[in-house]
Amino acid sequence: MSRLATTFARCKAEGRAALVTFVTGGDPNPAATPAILDALVEGGADVIELGMPFTDPMADGPAIQRANIRSLAAGTRTADLLRIATEFRQRHPDVPLVLMGYANPMVKRGPEWFAHAARNAGVDGVISVDIPPEEDQELGPALRAAGIDFIRLATPTSDEQRLPTIMDGASGFIYYVSVAGITGMQQAAQASIDAAVARLKRYTDLPIAVGFGVRTPEQAGPIGKVADGVVVGSAIIDIVAEHGEHAAGPVRDLVASLAAALR
Amino acid sequence: MTLTNTFRAQPDDSGHFGQFGGRYVAETLMPLILDLEREYRAAKEDPAFAAELDDLLKHFVGRPSPLYYAERMTEHVRATAAPGKGAKIYLKRDELNHTGAHKINNCVGQILLALRMGKTRIIAETGAGQHGVATATVAARFGLPCVIFMGATDVERQKPNVFRMKLLGAEVRPVTSGAATLKDAMNDALRDWVANVHDTFYIIGTAAGPHPYPELVRDFQSVIGKEAREQILEREGRLPDLLVAAIGGGSNAIGLFHPFLDDPEVAMLGVEAAGHGLDTDAHAASLAGGEPGILHGNKTYLLQDEDGQITEAHSISAGLDYPGIGPEHSWLHSIGRVEYSSATDKEALEAFQTVCQVEGIIPALEPSHAMVAVFKRAAEMDRDQIIIANMCGRGDKDIFTVADALGVEI
Numbered sequence A: 001m002s003r004l005a006t007t008f009a010r011c012k013a014e015g016r017a018a019l020v021t022f023v024t025g026g027d028p029n030p031a032a033t034p035a036i037l038d039a040l041v042e043g044g045a046d047v048i049e050l051g052m053p054f055t056d057p058m059a060d061g062p063a064i065q066r067a068n069i070r071s072l073a074a075g076t077r078t079a080d081l082l083r084i085a086t087e088f089r090q091r092h093p094d095v096p097l098v099l100m101g102y103a104n105p106m107v108k109r110g111p112e113w114f115a116h117a118a119r120n121a122g123v124d125g126v127i128s129v130d131i132p133p134e135e136d137q138e139l140g141p142a143l144r145a146a147g148i149d150f151i152r153l154a155t156p157t158s159d160e161q162r163l164p165t166i167m168d169g170a171s172g173f174i175y176y177v178s179v180a181g182i183t184g185m186q187q188a189a190q191a192s193i194d195a196a197v198a199r200l201k202r203y204t205d206l207p208i209a210v211g212f213g214v215r216t217p218e219q220a221g222p223i224g225k226v227a228d229g230v231v232v233g234s235a236i237i238d239i240v241a242e243h244g245e246h247a248a249g250p251v252r253d254l255v256a257s258l259a260a261a262l263r
Numbered sequence B: 001m002t003l004t005n006t007f008r009a010q011p012d013d014s015g016h017f018g019q020f021g022g023r024y025v026a027e028t029l030m031p032l033i034l035d036l037e038r039e040y041r042a043a044k045e046d047p048a049f050a051a052e053l054d055d056l057l058k059h060f061v062g063r064p065s066p067l068y069y070a071e072r073m074t075e076h077v078r079a080t081a082a083p084g085k086g087a088k089i090y091l092k093r094d095e096l097n098h099t100g101a102h103k104i105n106n107c108v109g110q111i112l113l114a115l116r117m118g119k120t121r122i123i124a125e126t127g128a129g130q131h132g133v134a135t136a137t138v139a140a141r142f143g144l145p146c147v148i149f150m151g152a153t154d155v156e157r158q159k160p161n162v163f164r165m166k167l168l169g170a171e172v173r174p175v176t177s178g179a180a181t182l183k184d185a186m187n188d189a190l191r192d193w194v195a196n197v198h199d200t201f202y203i204i205g206t207a208a209g210p211h212p213y214p215e216l217v218r219d220f221q222s223v224i225g226k227e228a229r230e231q232i233l234e235r236e237g238r239l240p241d242l243l244v245a246a247i248g249g250g251s252n253a254i255g256l257f258h259p260f261l262d263d264p265e266v267a268m269l270g271v272e273a274a275g276h277g278l279d280t281d282a283h284a285a286s287l288a289g290g291e292p293g294i295l296h297g298n299k300t301y302l303l304q305d306e307d308g309q310i311t312e313a314h315s316i317s318a319g320l321d322y323p324g325i326g327p328e329h330s331w332l333h334s335i336g337r338v339e340y341s342s343a344t345d346k347e348a349l350e351a352f353q354t355v356c357q358v359e360g361i362i363p364a365l366e367p368s369h370a371m372v373a374v375f376k377r378a379a380e381m382d383r384d385q386i387i388i389a390n391m392c393g394r395g396d397k398d399i400f401t402v403a404d405a406l407g408v409e410i
């Protein structure tokens, strides 16, 4: 079983949702990222999403846009991201690591190159915001051949007609983007999340992780009651923005409070 | 399956032009993009849609635009060309359209689609402001609220157009991310769209973006080439030898070229913006200086670094200041059907002044890039040959930029 499958199964056995945390790699600089990733794990995150910075993060709100800018301004390169992932895997042999970002930096050197590099770095899954199922061939075959899950996204606009397309070829987990919009803006009503997760479950047996707009333990708790995973991003990014190189401690504290809310 | 060899049957069913194009968008937008495609196919089959579009193009936009024999530009070239050289130069006068550029051709088409789809709010990105003005114009004409995203840098260098948009009732949102130009405006327009899919129609201003935009923008702009084809046959009894157009995203160029693509005797030249020069890092020539990549919903040539990070474009012309190009041009380039060259800021400024002085037409800085190539090529071609160049916009919006570049205070 993959690390992702093992982790979601273990959380399920413990009767709780997995805590999935997102940070932008290289924010505030590549040297500071390993300590922040360790803080996520120490705080109780079950799955780590490592954001690959991009000049044009079209699906992100101001907080993550600025994180991308800080990272690139600090000189973060693709090689840094892969090194950060490799070292993370050495320190944390069992914690699933997912690379999340936009298509262009992923496909620049060719899908096979990226899939190989990601596998060698110990990456378990990849999320590409701007590769919908229709363009799966761009990266999907190469990733699957390398044994990496290409995570599909579902959204409030994914109606019954659309869901079979999304689930066809999906693996790892389904990332339910709970608001039609960009990251870090508004939060979805709990009732709409309940209904959406129930709808998704009719189309897949994969774990469902719910993200976008989830910032606090108070929000995470009820979502964790219906979903298999809860994704928190912008709230952590805000702490990194505030504390910079000294973010590890405050990040650990926030993550611990989120983890507690899911237990 | 197509039985004949044609360059005019793209994109394929999945929205690809060869390896280019496609639908690289967030999942939230996918159902909408698929909807738009269905609606566009239905509109294409609907005689009522065509009738309404034609009526607007005729009475609101002022089409057909003239095909004008630029006699003095032709003589200007012949004066210094080798004996027997100096092709006849025709200008397709889309700068005479309502709002002063070709952009309106596309906007009337897209707003009719928006109405068909029951959308009640319009958004658009703009660089030079021409597409913003054209969008604000059609939004006013049909009584829909309209938000225009425009890079803060462009808001500064295209003030007259910003005021025009406001007069037309649009809200202009300055975008400060990145270099605060067209690319960043498009990012913010996409962010708005993804958050407002239920009621908002995004009128993309060039033949780029996710499928079906490159196709439908091309189709709406193809009125330029269709008219030009009829007009030149009537005037000269034959097809032209060369078509020339400036390339920002490529909509005026593909609009002129597409109806001629299957005429092997017609050569075509797209002119990208070389900014300070192709040997510098300040240009906007994505074919000459870029590589295939994925941005803004499509795969196409992009200015980017070895990690796939998008690099900033530069051109004196805000309408050409974009690090990408429409996917159909990437394809036409890769198969060699269309040739692409470039013109620098300095060359465009010179051509701008020449056209003003010898022809009595103030061109926009965008087609001034095309005019650089027209002067060069005409001098190499025989006198009995014919060039049609797209005069896709008028230069009133650019007089401040030009004055600044020439060191003149107005």
Ligand SMILES: Cc1ncc(COP(=O)(O)O)c(C=O)c1O
Pocket: B101, B102, B103, B127, B128, B129, B130, B131, B205, B206, B207, B246, B247, B248, B249, B250, B251, B252, B253, B318, B319, B320, B364, B366, B367, B392, B393, B394
């Ligand atoms: C007059 C004019 N020409 C050309 C362009 C470039 O766009 P395209 O290449 O899509 O025609 C613009 C864009 O603003 C414009 O205003």
